[in-house]
Amino acid sequence: MDTSAARRNILARIRAASGRSAEPEPSEREAVADYLARHPLGPRPELPADREALVSRFIDEARLLASTVDLVESLEDVPAAAARYLAQLGIAPRAVAWATLQALPWAQAGIEVEFRKPVNGDLVGITACFCATAETGSLALLSGPETEASMALLPETHIAVVPASRIVAGHEEAFALMRAERGELPRAVNFVSGPSRTGDIEQTIVLGAHGPYRVHAIVVRGG
Known part of the structure; x- marks a missing residue:
């Protein structure tokens, strides 16, 4: 379900209560764009600029x-790579995936894939990503009707398709x-930085807690 309309309605009511129009005026958007263009970046580490170096840093x-x-x-080549990965772990070749990946040859690779929202009991979730950041090795996922945020949160194993052309330097x-x-921005933006982890219990890192x-x-060089 696309909740963007509900968010817009809520924000419109907030704006109306403060005496402003329901939608931002063009001048407001221009002011924001101008601020972002002029605002100096904070200190950050030196990051590579060329594509191969960005891919290497991300990995x-x-x-x-x-x-x-x-x-x-x-x-x-993505489905075959996913099949090899699951076989190495001894995980059954079954998964749920974003509808945006439906055109890939999953059946030929021997993976049974359903393109729907994940539910309890789905062990493998497959997503693409909006982009990925070389600085932190993170995946940026944007929620939407065909790109459910829960796909990267609920299943025990998350497989992400990362086109090399979508690897950028950093969060900026x-x-x-x-x-x-x-x-x-959509309703949810998630930066996935490795498996879920917590150190709440005796300061011991535990993976898969949340x-x-x-x-x-799976980084796609030609993508």
Whole structure:
């Protein structure tokens, strides 16, 4: 279900209560764009600029966060790579996935995939990503009717398809890309940085406490 309309209605009521129009005026949007353009970036580490270096940095950082990473040449190779990964772990080749991935040859790779919202009992969830950040090895996921946020949160194993062309330097570039391509943020933006973890109990890190035990990124060089 797309909840964007509900969010817009709530914000419209808030604006009306403060004596403003239901939708932002063009001048307001221009003021925000001007501020973002002029606002200086804070201090940040030096990051690579070329594509191969960004991919390499993303892979290194993702692995430091306990994610696993595989590289393939094209999107058509993704299902076979996912099948190999599940076989290595001894996990049955069954999954739920975003509808945006429906065109890939899952059946040919031997994976039974359903394109629906995950429910309790679904062990493997497969998503794409809006982009990924080389600085932290994170995946940026935007919620929507065909890109459910729960797909990366509920199943024990999360497999993410990461086109190399969508790996950006850092979070600043990720948000700039969202503004450029989407105009406004969706209901939920999730940055996934490795498997779920907590250190609440005796300061001992435990994986899978509040989400997936495993995060596996399949980086598509030709994507």
